[in-house]
Amino acid sequence: MNRILTSAAIGALAMYFLDPQAGRRRRARTRDKMEHARRRLRNAYEVTARDARHRAQGLQAMSRRLLQRGAAADPCAMQGPAAAEPSGWVSRRSA
Numbered sequence: 192m193n194r195i196l197t198s199a200a201i202g203a204l205a206m207y208f209l210d211p212q213a214g215r216r217r218r219a220r221t222r223d224k225m226e227h228a229r230r231r232l233r234n235a236y237e238v239t240a241r242d243a244r245h246r247a248q249g250l251q252a253m254s255r256r257l258l259q260r261g262a263a264a265d266p267c268a269m270q271g272p273a274a275a276e277p278s279g280w281v282s283r284r285s286a
Contacts, residue, residue, distance in 0.1 A: 208214050208221075 208218055210217070
């Protein structure tokens with residue numbers, strides 16, 4: 192039964208795309224949609240890779256800064272004038 196349905200689906204697709212009157216337009220539209228999807232996926236990959244690279248660079252810079260200052264592993268342990276100012280990490284005390 193599965194083989195019959197597969198054959199019917201392949202036949203219907205062949206009729207749809209090889210139609211002498213509208214087949215060329217359908218093939219061109221399908222090709223354009225596939226190209227658009229490929230471009231969107233490539234763009235999403237590039238954005239994700241750039242974001243991950245920037246996050247890794249930020250972590251590296253923070254680690255380097257903490258090690259150079261000899262600070263504790265706790266990023267909340269601040270020294271100097273910055274310790275007197277609120278960090279701004281939490282906007283409300285109840286949060």
